[in-house]
Amino acid sequence: MSGKTLYEKIWEQHVVVAPDGEPTLLYIDLHLVHEVTSPQAFDGLRLNNRKVRRPDLTLATADHNVPTDPLSTPVSDPISKRQLEALGENCHEFGITVFPRGHENQGIVHVIGPELGVTQPGMTIVCGDSHTSTHGALGSLAFGIGTSEVEHVLATQTLPQQKAKTMSVVVDGTLPDGVSAKDIVLAIVGRLGTGGGAGYVLEYRGEAIRALSLEGRMTVCNMSIEAGARAGLVAVDETTIEYLRGRPGVPQGDAFEDAAARWRTYVSDDDARFDAEILLNAAELVPYVTWGTNPAQVVALDGVVPSPENAVDDDERESIARALEYMDLTPGTPLRSVSVDVVFIGSCTNSRIEDLRAAAAVAKGAHVHQGVRALVVPGSRRVKNQAEAEGLDQIFTESGFEWREPGCSMCLGMNPDILSPGQRCASTSNRNFEGRQGRGGRTHLVSPVVAAATAIMGRFATPEEVHA
Amino acid sequence: MKPVQVLEGRAVPLERSDVDTDQIIPSDWLKRVERTGFGRGLFSEWRDDSSFVLNQSEYSGATILLAGPRFGTGSSREHAVWALMDYGFEAIIAPSFGDIFRNNSSKQGLVIVQLIASDVEELSHLVKEDPSLLFVVDVERLSVEVPEKGWSRQFPLDPMTRERLLQGWDDISISLRRSDAVASYELTSVAPSLGGVFDAEGHTRHP
Numbered sequence: 137m138s139g140k141t142l143y144e145k146i147w148e149q150h151v152v153v154a155p156d157g158e159p160t161l162l163y164i165d166l167h168l169v170h171e172v173t174s175p176q177a178f179d180g181l182r183l184n185n186r187k188v189r190r191p192d193l194t195l196a197t198a199d200h201n202v203p204t205d206p207l208s209t210p211v212s213d214p215i216s217k218r219q220l221e222a223l224g225e226n227c228h229e230f231g232i233t234v235f236p237r238g239h240e241n242q243g244i245v246h247v248i249g250p251e252l253g254v255t256q257p258g259m260t261i262v263c264g265d266s267h268t269s270t271h272g273a274l275g276s277l278a279f280g281i282g283t284s285e286v287e288h289v290l291a292t293q294t295l296p297q298q299k300a301k302t303m304s305v306v307v308d309g310t311l312p313d314g315v316s317a318k319d320i321v322l323a324i325v326g327r328l329g330t331g332g333g334a335g336y337v338l339e340y341r342g343e344a345i346r347a348l349s350l351e352g353r354m355t356v357c358n359m360s361i362e363a364g365a366r367a368g369l370v371a372v373d374e375t376t377i378e379y380l381r382g383r384p385g386v387p388q389g390d391a392f393e394d395a396a397a398r399w400r401t402y403v404s405d406d407d408a409r410f411d412a413e414i415l416l417n418a419a420e421l422v423p424y425v426t427w428g429t430n431p432a433q434v435v436a437l438d439g440v441v442p443s444p445e446n447a448v449d450d451d452e453r454e455s456i457a458r459a460l461e462y463m464d465l466t467p468g469t470p471l472r473s474v475s476v477d478v479v480f481i482g483s484c485t486n487s488r489i490e491d492l493r494a495a496a497a498v499a500k501g502a503h504v505h506q507g508v509r510a511l512v513v514p515g516s517r518r519v520k521n522q523a524e525a526e527g528l529d530q531i532f533t534e535s536g537f538e539w540r541e542p543g544c545s546m547c548l549g550m551n552p553d554i555l556s557p558g559q560r561c562a563s564t565s566n567r568n569f570e571g572r573q574g575r576g577g578r579t580h581l582v583s584p585v586v587a588a589a590t591a592i593m594g595r596f597a598t599p600e601e602v603h604a
Numbered sequence: 605m606k607p608v609q610v611l612e613g614r615a616v617p618l619e620r621s622d623v624d625t626d627q628i629i630p631s632d633w634l635k636r637v638e639r640t641g642f643g644r645g646l647f648s649e650w651r652d653d654s655s656f657v658l659n660q661s662e663y664s665g666a667t668i669l670l671a672g673p674r675f676g677t678g679s680s681r682e683h684a685v686w687a688l689m690d691y692g693f694e695a696i697i698a699p700s701f702g703d704i705f706r707n708n709s710s711k712q713g714l715v716i717v718q719l720i721a722s723d724v725e726e727l728s729h730l731v732k733e734d735p736s737l738l739f740v741v742d743v744e745r746l747s748v749e750v751p752e753k754g755w756s757r758q759f760p761l762d763p764m765t766r767e768r769l770l771q772g773w774d775d776i777s778i779s780l781r782r783s784d785a786v787a788s789y790e791l792t793s794v795a796p797s798l799g800g801v802f803d804a805e806g807h808t809r810h811p
Contacts, residue, residue: 152789153782158764161782165795173681175637186776189786192797201635215635222637233802241806252808254801266680266704282682282708284775292779294786298762330622331674334703364677366703384808385801398794430622430677451621451673451721458620548631548679569626569678571649 139405141302142369143337146277146402150260152294159296165259165276167289168245169196169232171223172550173264177287178226189293191231195254198223199244201550202237204513204540211237216551230290243516243542246270246484250354251518253383257372257399262289267484267566268367269360273353274380275372275402277337280361300366301335301411306342309418314598316494317352318486318564318583320344321359322424323416326434333365336412339404340370344418350379351490358485359566362431371403423598425471426568426581428459433568435471437586437596443467462570463578464558471596474580478561479510479591480573481537481584483547486564487515489522491584496528498588498599504536505594511538511553513545537591549574562590605713607772611694611741613667616657617728623671624678625705629687631679642683643690662735670728671698673721676705685712695741697748699724710765711775715741717748717759730755743769 140148152161167190174196181188188194201216203209211217220237227234235242241252246267249255257275262268264286271278281295289295307320338360345353353370360368370376377396380386387395423437433456435442441460444467447453460467465474481487481495492514504510512532514520520542523529529539546553547565549572555561557576564587568579582590589597633645650656657663669688675698676684685708688696695715709716719727730753731737740749743766749756761769768775779786802808 153785159762161779161785163786163789163793163795165793172634176639176682179637179639184776186780192799193795195798213635219635219637233798233806235806239806241802241808252801254796254798256796259795264680264682266678280680280704282680282685282704282711284682284708284711288776288779291776292783292786293790294779294782296764296775296779330677331700334700361678361704364674364703384810385796385798387796388810430624455621548626550631550634567624567626567678569624571630572626575630575632575649 138409139407141404141408141410142275142339142371142402143277143300143302146258146260147299149258159298161294162260162297164262164289164293164295165193166254166261167194168249168261168263168268169194169286170199170245170265171219172200173283174226174286175219175222176283177290178230180287181290186291188230188232188290193293194232194290196223196227196232196234197242197245197248198235198237200544200548202543203551204543204545204553207238207541212552240517243518244484244487244544246358247488247515247519250274251383251516253380253385256380256386257376257402262295266361267358270354270358270484272357272360272367272369273350274376275370275399277367277369279366300337303333303336303338303412303414304410305338305340305414307340307344307416307418308342309344310347311344311418311421314585314600315421315423316583316585317348317355319421319424320418321356322426322434322581323421325359325362325431326424327414327416328363329432330362330430331364333360333363336365337367337369338363338365339410340368345370346373349490350375351488354488355485359431362566372399423583423586425586425596427463427465427471428456429462429568429570431566431568431581433459437471437598439471441465441467441469441471473595475595476508476562476590477559478555479508479587480546480561480563480565481511481587482513482515482545483565484515485566486584487513487519489519491564492519492523492528495584495588496531498585498602499535499537499592500531502535502592502602504591508591508594510536510591511540511546513540514542516542546573548572562587562596605711605772605774608713608715608743608769610743611667611715613694613739614665614736615668615670615727615731615739616663616666617670617731618657619672619728621672622674622677625676625681625684625702626678628676628684629681634681634683639686640690642687643692646687646691665692667692667694668739668741669693669696670724670731671696673699675701677702680704682708685709685714689714697724697727710768713769715743715769717741719748719757719759723757
């Protein structure tokens with residue numbers, strides 16, 4: 137008999153009941169809640185006179201539609217304001233800890249879980265948000281759910297689930313300079329396509345994944361869903377343990393070592409069998425940029441805009457043609473010649489302290505190109521405070537970047553930070569769907585260093601061009 | 605959820621692949637705290653275009669959507685399902701679907717009919733020739749038919765989802781009947797309570 141994958145280990149430890157012919161009832165260790173996908177779930181509880189089974193395993197934050205203006209600015213959109221108020225009221229009524237706008241622990245739900253140490257190895261974690269896969273970087277099984285399931289978890293602390301297949305995504309070798317975690321995951325999504333991971337849990341493995349910081353691993357796991365996979369995982373190692381040490385949510389002192397010993401078991405066995413495997417060589421990876429309207433439409437930054445003639449079938453030909461029209465791009469155009477109007481550095485993909493340090497190192501001593509608006513939106517209040525303690529805010533503002541309050545912001549345009557129709561944006565976020573950052577807006581996904589270099593050059597660029 | 609057994613209606617061909625949930629319902633609509641009224645936002649960025657297929661009078665009142673591969677990928681927003689149903693759709697026929705969207709649909713009674721791409725294309729072709737064609741989606745028999753053309757296919761659905769659709773069962777009631785098993789599980793669980801991490805105001809107890 138072969139060994140177990142990390143996914144199988146976590147799954148087996150969370151089975152409440154597995155009735156014949158029915159989905160397994162899986163226990164949920166941590167339920168993260170935000171303002172957008174929860175109000176209808178709380179209404180459902182009230183309608184049926186139900187309680188939250190484990191408010192002590194439930195944590196809420198305001199992130200999707202909080203403005204990133206200074207805290208003294210009121211929420212101007214009455215519909216957003218109502219939704220933010222509803223989160224506070226619902227959490228108060230049902231006894232759930234909540235971090236409203238301005239709270240010291242507030243931030244993007246997938247940034248605060250790990251940084252507070254409440255995301256821990258071996259846990260099952262859900263949230264009404266598809267980027268919940270981010271938490272898999274700590275060796276936890278984390279996936280996004282819809283509002284009906286949010287209500288289900290609130291009421292029962294469980295979810296009926298079908299077991300997924302497993303895919304080993306091996307990234308061997310060493311990343312070249314200037315190539316980051318974001319480029320790894322863009323390459324993976326480009327390889328798998330938007331549906332290639334459907335039905336699978338991805339486990340990222342190999343030398344290049346092991347060499348990533350925990351924050352880099354979060355960037356990779358974050359975009360698992362862009363390949364169609366609900367969850368991504370990275371096995372626990374000393375990077376995981378050291379990341380968690382001393383965080384508020386983990387045991388302190390000797391108790392931490394006991395917890396760490398247990399966490400170290402959250403790895404796939406050497407003889408574990410995966411249902412599928414793909415292999416990438418890190419040494420061959422380069423900085424990437426998406427050119428189209430889904431995250432798998434990606435090319436090397438040194439490359440050119442593709443042509444419908446490159447398509448393998450009619451479906452792809454139509455999809456490329458439609459994307460080119462929406463993005464207002466001509467086949468054969470070098471990406472480095474494409475100019476941008478806006479640069480967004482932020483989102484649950486790339487708004488953590490290491491992302492901001494990397495972007496600031498590029499921005500330092502340079503200035504945002506004339507006519508370009510560049511926003512930096514830290515992922516959380518704690519990230520913002522840390523960045524300010526290191527003087528990163530000064531570097532950004534002196535270079536002409538806007539330094540803003542934490543939230544999801546321009547990743548999905550639910551707050552006032554949106555693109556105008558026709559504007560082109562280099563964004564460190566995760567989705568380049570039509571209208572994602574504002575109706576008619578054109579999004580190109582890039583890494584934080586490419587975003588910073590692009591802001592300065594006014595067109596897609598890499599850092600060596602800034603400091604040439 | 606209302607029971608769903610047999611759906612009869614006309615279909616509309618969307619003929620686009622990779623229709624993500626941001627296209628189905630843009631984020632601007634997600635600020636609302638209600639569960640109803642999302643039909644007006646369905647495909648809203650495309651509906652301004654008078655040539656968009658949903659604006660064609662011959663398809664008005666259609667209850668079955670024919671879509672391309674990877675329908676409903678991306679964001680987990682259940683609002684996409686609410687918008688499709690509020691607009692009047694009862695079933696979506698496509699070659700493949702986003703996992704979370706498929707799951708959300710099953711909770712609301714929106715029937716997900718997965719057929720191979722050539723079958724979906726054939727159906728689109730038939731509908732474009734005659735938009736008045738009647739489709740029959742039978743959840744009991746797991747079949748989709750166009751009786752006038754003698755066209756019939758089976759579609760897959762896991763037995764529990766099929767049963768839940770047919771009976772109109774609500775998942776939460778089913779799981780709540782397992783409360784004793786959940787309580788026993790909790791006795792063995794090592795999941796740390798957040799009560800030890802945060803005080804009543806959400807401040808951390810440790811620095």
